[in-house]
Amino acid sequence: MLPGNRQIRAHSILKDLESQQLRELARHYEKTTIYGSPSYVTKVRNRSAKNTYIVADDLPLGVRQQSLPSREADRIVDEVHRFLEGQELIQVDRQMGLTPPATYHCRLYVTREYARLAHMWYYTLFPTAKGGEPDFVSIYVPEWPERIILAYPREGTTYILGTDYFGEAKKSFLRQAMYRFKVESGGLGFHAGSKILRVRTEAGKLEELGFIMFGLSGTGKTTLTIHDHDLTGEEGIIIRQDDVVLMDRKGFCHGTENGFFIKTEGLDEGQRVLYQAATGPMACLENVMVYEDGTVDFDNVELTSNGRGVIPRSEVEGTDEIIDLPKAHRVIFITRRNDIIPPVAKLNPVQAVAFFMLGESIETSAGDPTRAGQSKREVGTNPFLIGPE
Structure with missing residues (x-):
């Protein structure tokens, strides 16, 4: 539901487009790599955390969460809807999650000029049944003169204005899902990857251990989640998720996405699994150097x-085909802090709780490039929470 029961009215709306049709609409922005994959370059190249506001006047907020009075936000939203009346929009419907109650119908609207955002987002989630009203809606207007993101948690709606960075679309739905799962199911949304390691014990018995790995954007969640740890033979890994899981009261971790959002800086063949995927024809690259001959x-x-x-x-x-993790036997906190000694430490349960709440880490170029490398604390290494931690 849009704030104030507003409706989307536009000059025209393109619906039910498949991935190749979306790519064709975005062709004018594409530089094709030697692998046949599309690459795009954006004007804004990181998430706009300082410009993100929660709109819910009576909702208590947590540390670093910003609110904007609904009166002021609604004024901006009214202007946006007047602007959209003269625009051609693309509507894409996808489903987050595969296992109830953590399944959500997500709908993205974006102005046609920025079809590349719809093309990239298409790959992150699953097909959804036709028809029905969405649980979450994001309205993306990159050409808006002011950069501001307005998240309405009760309505499940986000307005993304004045930025063309793809991460805003992806996180807008995950932010809403974490809040909804907390309020309706009493669970927790974790900014964490998940995987299973199939390994032999000292006694030679083969067993499967579930892992979840917490970390701020850009600190190595995807890298560690996808890494095969050089396991061979009967031993190996099963990858579940690389960004967000929703844990219920019994410890079951619901998966959310059908794609991985990887950081490519310094990627080489030493990270075999990740490198092979990034150099495949189905990858969509953003702000990666691609030369005129298509070399990446x-x-x-x-x-x-x-x-x-x-x-x-x-x-x-x-x-x-499975994205859920039935149980997390091990929990890893990725800090990327080079001044923490020892570099690897085993925590007891009390220490782990304290570490989760402290969220010791560093800022990265994914969040704020001007502070990259500096110390940062974020509860649960999760800057996408809504409400008290």
């Missing part, structure tokens, strides 16, 4: 050190 240079950070790629799960070795 993951080491060149002239555009940004926050180069990204969207990769369908089906293109990643070590995945299957």
Whole structure:
């Protein structure tokens, strides 16, 4: 439901488009790589955390969460809807999650000029049944003169204005899902990857251990989630998720997405699984250096050190059709803090709780490039929470 029961009225709305049709609409922005995959360059190249506001006047907020009075936000929203009346929009409907109650119908509207955002977002979620009203709606207007993101948690609606960075679309739905799952199901949304390691014990018995890995954007969640740890033979990994899981009261971790959002800086063949996926024809690259002949240079950070790629799960070795993790036997906190000694430490339950709440880490180019490398604390390493921690 849109705030104030507003409706989407536009000059025209393109609906029910498949991935290849969306790519064709975005062709004018594409530089094709030697692998046959599309690459795009954006004007804004990181998430706009300082410009993100929660709109719910009576909702208590947590640390670093910003609110905007509904009166002021509604004034901006009214202007946006008047603007949309003269625009051609693209509507894409996808489903987040596969296992109830953590399944959500998500709908993205974006102005046609920025079809590349719809094309990339298409790969992150699953097909949804036709018809029905969405649980969450994001309205993306990159050409808006002011950069501001307005999240209405009770309505499940987000307005993304004045930025063309793809991460805003992806996180807008995950932010809403984490809040909805907390309020309606009493669960927790974690900014964490998940995987299963199939390994032999000291006694030689083969067992499967579930892992979830917490970390701020750009600190290595996807890298660690997808890494095969050089396990061979009967031992190996099964990849579940790389960004957000929804844990219920019994510890079951619901998966959310059908794609991986990878950071490409310095990517090479030493990260075999990730490199193969990033250099496949189904990858969508964003702000990665691609030369005129289509050669991809993951080491060149002239555009940004926050180069990204969207990769369908089906293109990643070590995945299957399951995205859920029945139980997390091990929990890992990724800090990327070079001044913490020892570099690897085993925590007891009390220490783990304290570490979760402290969220010791560093800022990265994904969040605020001007502070990249500086110390940062974020509860649960999750800057996408809504409400008290």
